[in-house]
Amino acid sequence: MNNILTLGKSCCGCGGCEQACPRHCISFITDEEGFLYPSVDANACTDCGVCLKKCPIASDVPRGKDPAVYAAKLNDRQTAFQSTSGGVFYAIAADFLAHGGVVFGCAYDDDLKAVHIAAHNERELKRLQGSKYVQSDTRGVYRRVKEALDQSKPVLFSGTGCQAAGLRAFLGREYDNLLIADIVCHGVPSPLLFEKYLQYKGGKMGGKITAYNFRSKAKRGWDLYYMAETARKKQSDYGFFDPYYNAFLNCKTYRESCYQCPFANSERPGDITLADYWGVQKAHPEFYDSNGVSLVLVNTPKGEAAWEKLRKVTTSVPSTLEQAVVLNKNLREPSARPDCRDTIYEGIDGDINEYFSSKLAFKANPKTKLKKMIPTGLKDKLKKIKS
Ligand SMILES: Cc1cc2nc3c(=O)[nH]c(=O)nc-3n(C[C@H](O)[C@H](O)[C@H](O)COP(=O)(O)OP(=O)(O)OC[C@H]3O[C@@H](n4cnc5c(N)ncnc54)[C@H](O)[C@@H]3O)c2cc1C
Structure with a gap:
């Protein structure tokens, strides 16, 4: 066998093989945990090996080395507020749209499923803002990217x-x-787990969840607070106090390939890399902003050209990789796989209340709980008194 099935659980689910197969004999199907994996029509497959050549896990992909590193934030505070970190993604994307380009990224569809879409205008771009902590469906998107590139559009x-x-x-x-x-x-985590979670959460809130923001800044600024909305209610709380989010933050529910991710280091496949600048308070205290700070790695000359164009709309300070990786572990290594990952998805198709309250049960640290109950304004006052 010389096809994508040799990867087994190392497959990251990007969908590139399906889109590249010259005989169209690969399709993606959902496994029992809700992750997409390739299935190959053995009668049609000729073992040509194209799927393996086009696979980012099985082949060598060019990567950037020795990036220039910055802490950055968008000058437009409202747009940064609506973004996860400092809003640098929006700034890059807006520049592409202003030049007749198209922006591909992850959005929620009408059922709050994370899917990669093409944004052609500001309204569509806003759908890409914000991190969705679930695997996005990229089926078909690489072909659409290539079509846009072949039409000479900036992409x-x-x-x-x-x-x-x-x-x-x-x-x-x-x-x-x-x-x-x-x-x-x-x-x-798997799309199925997120779907079940939304049903569970909707049940708790007494209505269908119509919007979900993993990184809402409304309650506490730049932190790990979610905002769930139904037609009648909004609820925001700290991610560690929620079963889905807590399991996510504690690396319990990831796709198997994430635990051996070859891209969890500072040699990046992108021209530019974006992240939260966790630890900026220590690395660049004067630059900390409760509205969010982005970490930017400029990996290639193309990335550098794009970054230079953002100078007018962003504020930044140079940083170093050593400073950036202190609290951003996934720039050094993949997340560790906990033993509970073996069975964490068992029961996902059963009673959802039972599943989330037992399988994804967690203990909130009482000290953290107390800390997160103190209103932000009061916290700032206490800090001032202390200093
Ligand atoms: C699953 C996941 C895990 C992350 N883990 C870390 C981490 O460990 N450390 C860290 O510093 N940062 C992490 N991030 C990145 C961080 O949360 C922000 O996305 C990033 O800093 C960009 O923020 P922004 O303010 O520039 O833009 P935003 O406006 O928040 O931009 C969102 C960007 O993220 C993309 N995106 C959103 N959800 C997904 C998704 N499910 N799959 C693929 N792309 C998506 C959008 O296409 C868009 O480009 C993670 C993001 C995701 C989605």
Whole structure:
């Protein structure tokens, strides 16, 4: 056998093989945990090996080395507020749109499923803002990227390291009109788990969840607070106090390939890499902003050209990789796989209340709980008194 099935659980699910297969004999199907894996029509497959050549895990993809590193934030505070970190993604994307370009990235569809879409205007771009902590469906997107590139449109593609590398492998060559922005990622839970979670959460809130923001800044600024909305209610709380989010932050529910992710280091597949600048308070105290700070790695000359264009709309300070990796572990290594990962998805198709309250049960640290109950204004006052 010389096809994509040899990868087994190392497959990252980018979907590149399906889109590249010259005989169209690969399709993606959902496994029992809700992750997409390739299935090959053995009668049609000729073992040509194209799928392996186009796979970011099985092939070598060009990567940046020795990036220039910055702490950065968008000058437009409202747009940064609506973004996860400092809003640098929006700034890059807006520049592409202003030049007649198209921006590919992850959005929620009408059912709150994370899917990669093409944004052609500001309204569509807003759907890409914000981190969705679940694996995005990229089926068909690399073909659409190539179509736009072949029409000579400026194209920005954004996604996790494996999705960015998947695009590079799929295209197999450089395009002057393409910029790839990869985001630092510590792993992705399955779409099925998120779907079940939304049902569970909706049940708790007494209505269907109509919007979900993993990184809402409304309550506490730049932190790990979610905002869930139904037609009648809004609820925001600290991620560690929620079963889905807690399991995500503790690396319990990731796709198997995430625990061996070859892109969880500082040699990045994107021209530019975006992340939260966790630890900026220590590295650059004067630059800390409760509205969010982005970490930017400029990996290639193309990335540098794009970054230079942002000078007018962003504020930044130079930083170093050594400073950046202190609290951004996934720029050094993949997330560790806990033993509970073996069975964490068992029961996902059963009673959802039972599943989330037992399988994904967690103990909130009482000290953290107390800390998170103190209103932000009071916290700032206490800090001032202390100093
Ligand atoms: C699953 C996941 C794990 C992450 N883990 C880390 C981490 O460990 N450390 C860290 O510093 N940063 C992490 N990030 C990145 C961080 O949360 C921000 O996405 C990043 O800093 C960009 O923020 P922004 O303010 O520039 O833009 P935003 O406006 O927040 O931009 C969102 C960008 O993220 C992309 N995106 C959103 N959800 C997904 C998804 N599910 N799959 C692929 N792309 C997506 C969009 O296409 C867009 O490009 C993670 C993001 C995701 C989605």
